[in-house]
Amino acid sequence: MKRIKTAVIGAAGYTGGELLRLLVHHPNVDLMYAHSNSQKGKKVTNSHPDLLGDTELVFTDEVSTEGIEAVFLGLPHGQTKGFLENHSFGSDTVIIDLSTDFRDESNGFTYGLPEINKAKIKNAKKIANPGCFATGIQLALAPAIAKGLVNDNVHVSGITGSTGAGKSLSETSHFSYRLSNMSVYKLFTHQHLKEIKQTFSQLNKDFNSDLLFVPYRGNFARGIWITAYFPFEGELEEALEIYSEFYKNDPFTHVSENDIDLKQVVNTNKCFLHIQKENGQLVIYSAIDNLLKGASGQAVQNFNLAFGLDEKTGLNLKSIAF
Template sequence: MNSVPTILVPISGGSKIKAGIVGGAGYTGGELLRILINHPEVEIEFIHSNSNAGNFVYEVHTDLFGDTELKFTNDLSNHIDVLFLCVGHGDARKFLQANPFPEKVKVIDLSQDFRLTDKSGIEYETTDHAGRAFVYGLPELNRDAIKQASNIANPGCFATCLQLGLLPLAASNNLNAEVHITATTGSTGAGQSLSATSHFTWRNDNLSVYKAFEHQHLKEISQSLKQLQGSFDKPINFIPYRGDFTRGIIASMYLDSDLTEDEALKLYADFYSAHPFTHVTTRNIDLKQIVNTNKCFIQVQKKGNKLFIISIMDNLLKGASGQAVQNMNLLFGLDEKLGLNLKATAF
């Protein structure tokens, strides 16, 4: 496809942000829809899906029955303000090359295609084939740059959880030892396509390690830490686990540190004081506190000479679609929390 066809239905008036979604049938697309159909400043113009074109959204995302009469389409439209790409890794770059949207359309890509760059500094960017520049969209790291950006590379789920656990140390030049991390993610982190390790019969009552020491999100994490502390050159030893639950990430990290517990707590609290979704606590934390929210909770303790950090968040929200909407709010000058005051499941 060399050009973007327009939808035949007239575009309605008003000042709301007009959004298009590509890849709306998957997990991240579904979470994005759940947020945007209730967002007071957004109007969804199209939800692209080749495999589900013509079907009602609620026929795929059955929990949305009664909430929307929107249908999937295989048409695209230029008459939008923001385009969300909820496609597989490697497909976002191909999609933009085949479907060149006008420069005025802001793009928020939830794949890994535009996350990495050789540049340094807070406004590190990567570009697509047409020179469209992408800013790495971790608000706790690049919020000012995001506000001035045109296009966002949304961070990965593990990358978000782990970075939020380590950024305050890098920002204060206190990341001076190798880091040891164990993190477990829910089955939705594997995406909606079935595989041997995502079937219920395999995943239930089971636990397994994958991509030990070589997970793809390590590159994002190292890039961000060096952005804040250019001298950081220590190993990040990351052991990811597949959990036997549906959603959420819990990560435990430790490293040698000269900081006292009180110093570390103050450092973390100060760093995140202006960020509405990341909260530091001395209490024990658990996944049910954050599942179905855009929050990240961080617990900090000192054990001997080790600084011990626990970071928890929902992989589909703060780790994907919730953060994408947070970035959209920043791009368009809205309240960062708009549409994202979501309640945890609790039980």
């Protein structure tokens, strides 16, 4: 079995930890090191105690590039560019960046949304992993936009779990504040709109509708829920066929006949969609786990594609269900 020498940079944060959780059990991965400046010399299980019994790794702050075939970058937004300037990985090394830095596909990066860019990802060496809200919204709307169904404003409400805001402490991540609470932030201006619009323009050069996106802070830890709708004169069946056709080769993205709820996908790499036609609108719900399909799971999916592995390798994850 092929074993790929793999490193994780910025491995002490939430997405870094989630990567380690996946990689320690990935059959094709040789995890060479887990990098962290702040935790150097400490056991990985110190930061990610759930990994006790799975790994004896100790964080290092040294970045070895020699012989590394794949590297995941889990650095804070804005730091990847500088990092790559200071560390030269081989030209064959597959670099998968989880930050926002190269989602504009600059510097030779490919936008790593497999449902849209699978062929390109298979040949890519540099992959910019999408944002979590961006993944949920794009998977909700891509088939409709590609087919030219969307010719008016799209209204989107989205609710994110607290892990979307990372490990750092803030007023809105305080348990006493957030428990049983609800609030909105970055109304209509969420930073993920940029990469979303880029993809939609690529899918359909005539697309120029507005996306009015209301992002909610949800009082749960993991998951993203999206409700998106736009005026649609066609029949529901037509839309269902378009979506079904669009995702027919995508093993993680499924259109459910039944109503969906968020916990169906939590702790998996899946995206579940459900579609309704009501009041002259086509309404699409999508649900993902923000740390998996919205971050580290999708990163591993991109890794699998880039190395010619089965897309699901290491990603047959048991949902939390309850």
